[in-house]
Amino acid sequence: MTAPAPDPDFDSAPEYPIAPPAPRKGRGAVTNLQGRYEVDQREAVDDGWLTVTTSEDDDGQPKVLRTQVFEERAKTILTRNASPDIPFGVSLNPYRGCEHGCIYCFARPTHSYLGLSPGLDFESRIYAKINAPELLERELSKQSYVPEPIALGVNTDAWQPVERELRLTRRVIEVLSERQQPFAAITKSSLIERDLDLLAPMAARGQFMAAITITTLDADIARTLEPRAATPSRRLRAIRTLSEAGIPVGVSIAPVIPFVTEPDMERVLEACAEAGASNASYIVLRLPWEVAPLFKDWLAAHFPDRADRVMSRVRDMRGGKDYDSNFATRMKGEGLWADLLRQRFRNAAARLGLNRRDRGILDMSHFRRLDPSGPPHSSRPAAAARDDPQLDLF
Numbered sequence: 001m002t003a004p005a006p007d008p009d010f011d012s013a014p015e016y017p018i019a020p021p022a023p024r025k026g027r028g029a030v031t032n033l034q035g036r037y038e039v040d041q042r043e044a045v046d047d048g049w050l051t052v053t054t055s056e057d058d059d060g061q062p063k064v065l066r067t068q069v070f071e072e073r074a075k076t077i078l079t080r081n082a083s084p085d086i087p088f089g090v091s092l093n094p095y096r097g098c099e100h101g102c103i104y105c106f107a108r109p110t111h112s113y114l115g116l117s118p119g120l121d122f123e124s125r126i127y128a129k130i131n132a133p134e135l136l137e138r139e140l141s142k143q144s145y146v147p148e149p150i151a152l153g154v155n156t157d158a159w160q161p162v163e164r165e166l167r168l169t170r171r172v173i174e175v176l177s178e179r180q181q182p183f184a185a186i187t188k189s190s191l192i193e194r195d196l197d198l199l200a201p202m203a204a205r206g207q208f209m210a211a212i213t214i215t216t217l218d219a220d221i222a223r224t225l226e227p228r229a230a231t232p233s234r235r236l237r238a239i240r241t242l243s244e245a246g247i248p249v250g251v252s253i254a255p256v257i258p259f260v261t262e263p264d265m266e267r268v269l270e271a272c273a274e275a276g277a278s279n280a281s282y283i284v285l286r287l288p289w290e291v292a293p294l295f296k297d298w299l300a301a302h303f304p305d306r307a308d309r310v311m312s313r314v315r316d317m318r319g320g321k322d323y324d325s326n327f328a329t330r331m332k333g334e335g336l337w338a339d340l341l342r343q344r345f346r347n348a349a350a351r352l353g354l355n356r357r358d359r360g361i362l363d364m365s366h367f368r369r370l371d372p373s374g375p376p377h378s379s380r381p382a383a384a385a386r387d388d389p390q391l392d393l394f
Helices: 108-114 122-123 132-141 168-179 190-203 219-226 230-244 262-275 292-300 307-316 336-352
Strands: 068-072 079-080 090-092 123-131 150-152 182-189 208-214 249-256 281-285
Touching: 068 122, 068 168, 068 262, 079 182, 108 122, 108 262, 108 336, 122 123, 132 168, 150 168, 182 190, 190 230, 208 230, 230 249, 230 262, 249 262, 262 281, 262 336, 307 336
Parallel strands: 068 123, 090 150, 150 182, 182 208, 208 249, 249 281
Antiparallel strands: 079 090
């Protein structure tokens, strides 16, 4: 009798801890995985002896991890991008690290550059670039500066919780508004509504557009996946508020996680279209560098019943690997399942009337350049960054 062929969705060898670390309330990562640049590597081993650690309270539960905010005086504030699969050339991020704690965040590995963990450190040790507005003002004042649309908060969320007190993003937007420097922003936070007094006039002049990221409508999944971000229902309300204020707003379904958020794709699109979104996009789960082991620990802690299936399907779309950084496929994946996702998305978007209109262009023609021979802010139009002074961003 011939044995049945193994089903890769169910019969793959386990690669998760038998007893994963207990999740911390309000945190996405379940460990403080070491960064890849650390010289000394440490590994916890259970030798059978009962050990009491300071990481647990009297009930054996993980202690509350408080957020620490550190002031950073950055040397530069605008980051240039040359990746062919990203639709913007310049980005600005007022913060390093993000308290939203999204377990899938592709920016987590950047904390390794600081000698910190991409795990819990990334979401609890936040670095605020306190001189960001001044650096931006200086950059826009250079005679050599060639204006083009700026993408705000694409690495870490510009409206994360610490922004309520520090108001760095608010001050950056004030500079952008004063100079009439067009920009686009993406966020998971309803705090963006605070800045409507600046954003709505810029949108009316064709100088601003927004995108809200929604991964799922399931509040329970969102609470573990993106523990300190706004709830899905609150993000839908933000889409409606922005749209009613005249701001072009789209939705980013990112990431699509097989068997976790993937079944929700059509429902998310329907809810966002009803709320006023005019455009939509999606990105398949990406697991670069330390994100892969962090995500697997999260799966073992929250979805042990489907962890192997999730990773098997991820590999189906990544050429058999946890992640493939190929520019041609890293955003959407490849293979049968990636094609199926693409068809589902296109059919739903077409049915709902999303992406029918042009996503819009940002008008660069009114940028105010510093003129040493005249007033501090000349109304002289800036030179176009490319052939056309109106540039498409998202």
